Amino acid sequence: xxxxxxxxxxxxxxxxxxxxxxxxxxxxxxxxxxxxxxxxxxxxxxxxxxxxxxxxxxxxxxxxxxxxxxxxxxxxxxxxxxxxxxxxxxxxxxxxxxxxxxxxxxxxxxxxxxxxxxxxxxxxxxxxxxxxxxxxxxxxxxxxxxxxxxxxxxxxxxxxxxxxxxxxxxxxxxxxxxxxxxxxxxxxxxxxxxxxxxxxxxxxxxxxxxxxxxxxxxxxxxxxxxxxxxxxxxxxxxxxxxxxxxxxxxxxxxxxxxxxxxxxxxxxxxxxxxxxxxxxxxxxxxxxxxxxxxxxxxxxxxxxxxxxxxxxxxxxxxxxxxxxxxxxxxxxxxxxxxxxxxxxxxxxxxxxxxxxxxxxxxxxxxxxxxxxxxxxxxxxxxxxxxxxxxxxxxxxxxxxxxxxxxxxxxxxxxxxxxxxxxxxxxxxxxxxxxxxxxxxxxxxxxxxxxxxxxxxxxxxxxxxxxxxxxxxxxxxxxxxxxxxxxxxxxxxxxxxxxxxxxxxxxxxxxxxxxxxxxxxxxxxxxxxxxxxxxxxxxxxxxxxxxxxxxxxxxxxxxxxxxxxxxxxxxxxxxxxxxxxxxxxxxxxxxxxxxxxxxxxxxxxxxxxxxxxxxxxxxxxxxxxxxxxxxxxxxxxxxxxxxxxxxxxxxxxx
Amino acid sequence: xxxxxxxxxxxxxxxxxxxxxxxxxxxxxxxxxxxxxxxxxxxxxxxxxxxxxxxxxxxxxxxxxxxxxxxxxxxxxxxxxxxxxxxxxxxxxxxxxxxx
Numbered sequence: 001x002x003x004x005x006x007x008x009x010x011x012x013x014x015x016x017x018x019x020x021x022x023x024x025x026x027x028x029x030x031x032x033x034x035x036x037x038x039x040x041x042x043x044x045x046x047x048x049x050x051x052x053x054x055x056x057x058x059x060x061x062x063x064x065x066x067x068x069x070x071x072x073x074x075x076x077x078x079x080x081x082x083x084x085x086x087x088x089x090x091x092x093x094x095x096x097x098x099x100x101x102x103x104x105x106x107x108x109x110x111x112x113x114x115x116x117x118x119x120x121x122x123x124x125x126x127x128x129x130x131x132x133x134x135x136x137x138x139x140x141x142x143x144x145x146x147x148x149x150x151x152x153x154x155x156x157x158x159x160x161x162x163x164x165x166x167x168x169x170x171x172x173x174x175x176x177x178x179x180x181x182x183x184x185x186x187x188x189x190x191x192x193x194x195x196x197x198x199x200x201x202x203x204x205x206x207x208x209x210x211x212x213x214x215x216x217x218x219x220x221x222x223x224x225x226x227x228x229x230x231x232x233x234x235x236x237x238x239x240x241x242x243x244x245x246x247x248x249x250x251x252x253x254x255x256x257x258x259x260x261x262x263x264x265x266x267x268x269x270x271x272x273x274x275x276x277x278x279x280x281x282x283x284x285x286x287x288x289x290x291x292x293x294x295x296x297x298x299x300x301x302x303x304x305x306x307x308x309x310x311x312x313x314x315x316x317x318x319x320x321x322x323x324x325x326x327x328x329x330x331x332x333x334x335x336x337x338x339x340x341x342x343x344x345x346x347x348x349x350x351x352x353x354x355x356x357x358x359x360x361x362x363x364x365x366x367x368x369x370x371x372x373x374x375x376x377x378x379x380x381x382x383x384x385x386x387x388x389x390x391x392x393x394x395x396x397x398x399x400x401x402x403x404x405x406x407x408x409x410x411x412x413x414x415x416x417x418x419x420x421x422x423x424x425x426x427x428x429x430x431x432x433x434x435x436x437x438x439x440x441x442x443x444x445x446x447x448x449x450x451x452x453x454x455x456x457x458x459x460x461x462x463x464x465x466x467x468x469x470x471x472x473x474x475x476x477x478x479x480x481x482x483x484x485x486x487x488x489x490x491x492x493x494x495x496x497x498x499x500x501x502x503x504x505x506x507x508x509x510x511x512x513x514x515x516x517x518x519x520x521x522x523x524x525x526x527x528x529x530x531x532x533x534x535x536x537x538x539x540x541x542x543x544x545x546x547x548x549x550x551x552x553x554x555x556x557x558x559x560x561x562x563x564x565x566x567x568x569x570x571x572x573x574x575x576x577x578x579x580x581x582x583x584x585x586x587x588x589x590x591x592x593x594x595x596x597x598x599x600x601x602x603x604x605x606x607x608x609x610x611x612x613x614x615x616x617x618x619x620x621x622x623x624x625x626x627x628x629x630x631x632x633x634x635x636x637x638x639x640x641x642x643x644x645x646x647x648x649x650x651x652x653x
Numbered sequence: 654x655x656x657x658x659x660x661x662x663x664x665x666x667x668x669x670x671x672x673x674x675x676x677x678x679x680x681x682x683x684x685x686x687x688x689x690x691x692x693x694x695x696x697x698x699x700x701x702x703x704x705x706x707x708x709x710x711x712x713x714x715x716x717x718x719x720x721x722x723x724x725x726x727x728x729x730x731x732x733x734x735x736x737x738x739x740x741x742x743x744x745x746x747x748x749x750x751x752x753x
Contacts, residue, residue: 053690237670388715
């Protein structure tokens, strides 16, 4: 019933390993692996630290179904044009810098990945002659068959060895990258132990053995994904969460904040639609006409077809039409909500028409009703290759007798988009989807701290596998350049000792509060005092409650083994991040549609004078609020080229 | 739950839920422990050699299926879909409903 056994790993509490490297990569996900490969190819020593096992760890560990925003020989679109949809959709609150870097180098990155052994084109001619295939290169495209800048790829692989993450892991091994699995990063070390000083390494703890690690490095690249479990934490019945494992809780945000790094967009969140845990509908299966099953016909309970329309309301009868821009439209941007780049979709007044009786719930995805080719590419590529759905959906469904040529999956996505009540609105999502707040970086992907670089989901307003890969590869290059001209780092012993005391504290307690209850409590504070409805007074109480938790309850947190120690440290980081979010939210004294940010005391929505990034950082323990214009990175093409004169890509322009 | 009728009854806390997000087939699994690479580190080695690993922290599983993907023996592990999220589909021609 209950597994109960002697701890299977050697216990090494208080034992310390000290390691030295040129470049330290924190987080061995997609960005981290690419960064490490980039450094190792320049002949430098690189160490990767990951709290899971790099072979399959991270949000991109289970697969990748599409490689986005990629200018390439099959497309006429330029990098400048391609990043435009994200800027428009987010009202300017987007990371024009990292998105542009990603667009400029994502095709090179894809080809480099292919050289390592990944499958990125239809070499077996499985989709020969299909409308979404380029016959010469054998690349498959998604979303926009005319402009061809989103690739369908085999990220989960047809066999395990082909999984993109496994390919990257093997390349890391081949290049001699030193990997430390199951080591959770707990802090950044700075020169003199000072907040805001040069980053000289990090500390970590092994969550199987409890051993303490001190890493000394000339440069550090932080790729630790993004926060989750801020507004809601269900300790049991976690269900089928959307895109990122529970290991991604924002350790990087918390440790960089403590070290004095600058963040932005921390006040942005997404309204909760009830699908981040088992209390939500299983909406990201085969049912979602807006992403994985894009373009597929949808029918109601009586088999009546729901019309697809383009941005101007023209009805699109065939599946092929749903993948073409409307007359006069330049291109289609995935998830674009702005008029210029909006994808075709189901009629926008669908729920009203349900209420009027035009359609009867529930809806079904008519996979059997579309062409064999389109069905196969949805089922075997867009769903099967997208991370976790290979086994959790495709294999599980097929074992239960599901046949996409005969069966229509029920749609749950449309059911959760009805009106929600106040309490549900208070629950928000931070890193569980979309773009969210993160580190501010410059054109070298360097943070405000010397020696600290960053890539992937750790950056503000970041998203997607292609972006993590390309920015990781880029940050590795830049960190390696820095290493060539920098002095030996010096670690301050006092900082290490203080951190060690903090890390082990919960192991030394017999009883108190467990990590799950602590997380549930911080989530409740956030939903009460920093939810959809905020004002100065609510947020002050929220901040006070979180500090009280930190000063009282967190000091009673106990961990009975190294695994639970890791989870406890996670929650302590989450409590830190909650405070960052409140600080950022208090600093923005206006409401914003694009940030999904509503202040009862400042109800004006998107007033021009607040059209700017709010930044937060710490200096000597004090919170410093700043601001940056929404285009602080300057003209992207010129700046990119000025910073990359020596870059020789795989593609000739 | 083991049947307690006619046996000694013990008191212990409720099992966490989900209880069995992944299921090992002891006839196929040879205890190679490759699945210990689990993203969440919820799978632990069996103290008995060559036996299927132990699902230690079932409530932390996020159903990524990486354990199944890395397993060299097909059928040794399968993902056990959470009960409350079992979707329904229907036959396009007959209209018959199925539940996962």
